[in-house]
Amino acid sequence: MFTKRKITLSLILVLTLTLVLGSFSTVAVAQDKEEIVWAGWSGEEESSAPSIEWMMSSWEEKQDKAEVKWQGWPWSEAQRQMILRIKGGNAPDLAQLDVSWLSAFTELGALADLNNVFDEEYLQDKYVDSMLKAGRMNGKQVALPWTLASIGMIANPVILEKAGISQLPTTIDQFKKACEKIKEYDSDIIPYAAMTKRGATLKDFQAWLWTFGGRIFDDEGNVVINSDATINALEWYKEMLEKGYIETGMSRFDARELFANEKVGFYDDAILAKGILRSKSGMGKDFDKYMTPMLRPVLEYGDKPQSMLWGHMLVMFKQSDKKEVTADFMDYVTSTEVGLQYFENLGLPPVTEEAQTAKALTSDPWAKSWSQITKYGSPNEFWPYPDYAQLNTIFGEEVQSVLVGKKSPEKAAEAMEKRIKSQIEG
Amino acid sequence: MFKNVSKLIRGEGLSDAQFGVLLVLPALSILATIILYPLLNSVILGFFDASLLSGREGWVGIQQFVELLQSPRFHETLINTVIFVGGATLLSFVLGFALALVLNQNLRGRGFLRGSFILPWITPGVVASFLWMWIFHQHYGVVNSVLSQLGIIDGPIAWLSSSGWAMVSVIIAKSWKSFPWFMVLLLAGLQTIPDQEIEAARIDGAGKIQIFRYIIIPHIRFIIFVVTLLGAIWNFQHFQIIWIMTEGGPAHTTTTLAIEVYQTAFQAWDLGKAGAIGLIWMVILTIFILVYLRLSGGVEDVSA
Numbered sequence: 001m002f003t004k005r006k007i008t009l010s011l012i013l014v015l016t017l018t019l020v021l022g023s024f025s026t027v028a029v030a031q032d033k034e035e036i037v038w039a040g041w042s043g044e045e046e047s048s049a050p051s052i053e054w055m056m057s058s059w060e061e062k063q064d065k066a067e068v069k070w071q072g073w074p075w076s077e078a079q080r081q082m083i084l085r086i087k088g089g090n091a092p093d094l095a096q097l098d099v100s101w102l103s104a105f106t107e108l109g110a111l112a113d114l115n116n117v118f119d120e121e122y123l124q125d126k127y128v129d130s131m132l133k134a135g136r137m138n139g140k141q142v143a144l145p146w147t148l149a150s151i152g153m154i155a156n157p158v159i160l161e162k163a164g165i166s167q168l169p170t171t172i173d174q175f176k177k178a179c180e181k182i183k184e185y186d187s188d189i190i191p192y193a194a195m196t197k198r199g200a201t202l203k204d205f206q207a208w209l210w211t212f213g214g215r216i217f218d219d220e221g222n223v224v225i226n227s228d229a230t231i232n233a234l235e236w237y238k239e240m241l242e243k244g245y246i247e248t249g250m251s252r253f254d255a256r257e258l259f260a261n262e263k264v265g266f267y268d269d270a271i272l273a274k275g276i277l278r279s280k281s282g283m284g285k286d287f288d289k290y291m292t293p294m295l296r297p298v299l300e301y302g303d304k305p306q307s308m309l310w311g312h313m314l315v316m317f318k319q320s321d322k323k324e325v326t327a328d329f330m331d332y333v334t335s336t337e338v339g340l341q342y343f344e345n346l347g348l349p350p351v352t353e354e355a356q357t358a359k360a361l362t363s364d365p366w367a368k369s370w371s372q373i374t375k376y377g378s379p380n381e382f383w384p385y386p387d388y389a390q391l392n393t394i395f396g397e398e399v400q401s402v403l404v405g406k407k408s409p410e411k412a413a414e415a416m417e418k419r420i421k422s423q424i425e426g
Numbered sequence: 427m428f429k430n431v432s433k434l435i436r437g438e439g440l441s442d443a444q445f446g447v448l449l450v451l452p453a454l455s456i457l458a459t460i461i462l463y464p465l466l467n468s469v470i471l472g473f474f475d476a477s478l479l480s481g482r483e484g485w486v487g488i489q490q491f492v493e494l495l496q497s498p499r500f501h502e503t504l505i506n507t508v509i510f511v512g513g514a515t516l517l518s519f520v521l522g523f524a525l526a527l528v529l530n531q532n533l534r535g536r537g538f539l540r541g542s543f544i545l546p547w548i549t550p551g552v553v554a555s556f557l558w559m560w561i562f563h564q565h566y567g568v569v570n571s572v573l574s575q576l577g578i579i580d581g582p583i584a585w586l587s588s589s590g591w592a593m594v595s596v597i598i599a600k601s602w603k604s605f606p607w608f609m610v611l612l613l614a615g616l617q618t619i620p621d622q623e624i625e626a627a628r629i630d631g632a633g634k635i636q637i638f639r640y641i642i643i644p645h646i647r648f649i650i651f652v653v654t655l656l657g658a659i660w661n662f663q664h665f666q667i668i669w670i671m672t673e674g675g676p677a678h679t680t681t682t683l684a685i686e687v688y689q690t691a692f693q694a695w696d697l698g699k700a701g702a703i704g705l706i707w708m709v710i711l712t713i714f715i716l717v718y719l720r721l722s723g724g725v726e727d728v729s730a
């Protein structure tokens with residue numbers, strides 16, 4: 001009994017201590033400054049992290065009201081993690097979003113209406129109109145543009161020259177011939193590092209689908225992907241694989257690594273590829289001669305070269321109780337001064353009207369070439385849908401099924417239509 | 427009231443068993459909250475049309491279950507799960523048992539070898555996954571490099587992005603991670619076999635295979651049964667190696683139930699359907715457990 005008493009008393013003591021200690025949250029030293037939390041992925045990437053760090057520290061130096069704390073994840077996890085935090089009542093104050101995620105976050109009802117913190121006229125004067133519109137959902141301004149361009153193609157002119165290719169291919173036939181010549185020149189070089197790995201980057205195939213005249217939806221929103229154009233595009237992709245011009249299992253990460261090591265002739269990437277490739281190659285600006293943007297080859301002369309719009313937006317969450325100071329930071333990060341520095345660091349185009357005429361932008365060959373690519377850009381056809389990620393997965397999975405020989409192009413096109421319809425209709 | 431509390435503290439009026447229950451009650455309550463609540467919530471979600479984005483929208487009854495069970499894609503997921511569980515469990519068992527038999531011998535450096543073979547088991551799962559992803563990498567991987575130098579292959583094989591090899595690759599990676607656990611338990615079992623029985627069998631002229639078949643196996647049959655069944659149950663729930671190496675691809679060929687639930691909940695945001703998949707999964711696992719409970723009594727009796 002004496003032992004039981006001791007055990008019971010010890011247990012009560014341990015439980016009490018646990019409760020007491022567990023109820024203390026991390027003791028915060030009394031601060032004069034507020035802290036706003038900025039979530040995203042660019043701060044996790046080697047090439048962009050210094051720029052993000054600079055944005056935060058330079059803003060903190062300019063004012064003494066608040067500090068910024070970064071909360072980051074890899075791009076592939078960022079959307080999921082943010083949604084889970086919002087559902088858990090632990091949303092950051094602001095976040096970097098991929099432009100394709102806006103519909104999901106709008107469906108979630110998590111985004112603050114920025115017209116409550118920014119004057120509408122001020123925004124219209126500050127930003128390029130088409131870029132500002134990209135942040136409007138259901139009549140509300142839910143996001144500020146941070147950078148907008150498109151996914152384009154990048155070629156290695158040094159490899160092309162060595163392979164005997166005198167100019168960038170402009171048609172599908174020329175592109176195939178160029179791939180053939182690269183393969184003959186050096187069989188270790190992958191002519192075209194097309195996105196073929198399971199994951200979000202298989203959406204790149206949409207641009208080829210458009211090149212062959214195919215669409216996923218018609219103007220009325222009906223699913224029309226099961227078409228001859230889709231089948232032709234899939235057959236072409238399969239042929240490219242069989243000839244060894246593309247490979248399976250290629251992700252954007254792999255393609256960048258291989259391109260930076262001069263093992264790839266062509267690949268697809270966003271405008272920020274310049275900064276990433278400079279960093280990955282270890283050559284810095286000396287690597288510039290090994291990369292050049294190019295328009296996507298067309299099926300027939302006179303067709304429009306296709307590209308998929310791409311961009312990053314900044315949003316503020318309804319849950320934030322520091323909306324004014326957060327708005328101040330968002331305004332700063334998207335300013336002309338910061339935008340042009342970001343452009344110099346990473347090649348990401350700024351979004352203000354003022355910056356469009358800046359010499360740094362207009363005299364940069366990379367940016368000029370890319371503006372031609374973006375001129376013909378179209379949004380990913382799945383953007384308006386909150387389950388955009390799953391629709392992309394369906395699309396990519398069926399493309400993959402053709403590449404691995406699991407389905408014929410006809411069966412894959414049929415399955416795409418059936419599954420996309422089923423997903424949309426719920 | 428204070429007298430009763432005081433009596434309780436002094437342990438008066440309570441048997442040892444009752445006192446023991448009292449001691450574990452706080453931990454049990456926490457466990458029930460952490461496990462029971464999410465479990466019940468997930469089960470209930472399967473009967474609703476529920477989205478992670480827009481919340482619970484309406485009762486749909488068993489509609490989601492019927493759709494799943496009629497879906498060829500879900501059938502494919504089930505088949506992938508059976509292949510993965512069967513392959514990973516069998517390979518882990520064979521490797522683990524073979525090494526247990528070797529380490530049961532009186533070898534020099536046996537202690538060091540036993541310690542070394544535990545390493546895969548203690549390697550963090552994410553680290554092991556990335557390790558094998560790089561080993562099987564089409565361009566930078568060791569496997570292609572070695573096979574190429576030996577002249578076995580002409581060009582690199584896309585292990586993780588070809589429909590047949592992807593499943594083989596994840597099975598190998600999972601087996602590497604799991605075999606030490608099989609090895610440790612089977613070795614413990616082998617060490618309970620009396621040396622005199624084996625010696626007597628040898629004197630009677632029994633060969634190694636006969637000793638293995640008629641003495642070793644009967645003695646450790648219960649342990650073999652338990653480790654195999656538990657290994658299968660854990661493989662049924664495995665997620666990280668497949669997700670990191672292939673994300674369930676290419677073209678759904680390595681998507682198991684664990685991957686399907688994750689994609690349904692966190693890509694399609696469809697919590698209702700994910701809950702339905704989870705419940706079907708739980709039913710299948712329950713069958714395993716019932717088999718284990720039913721047969722383990724019989725196997726143990728025979729072994730004893």
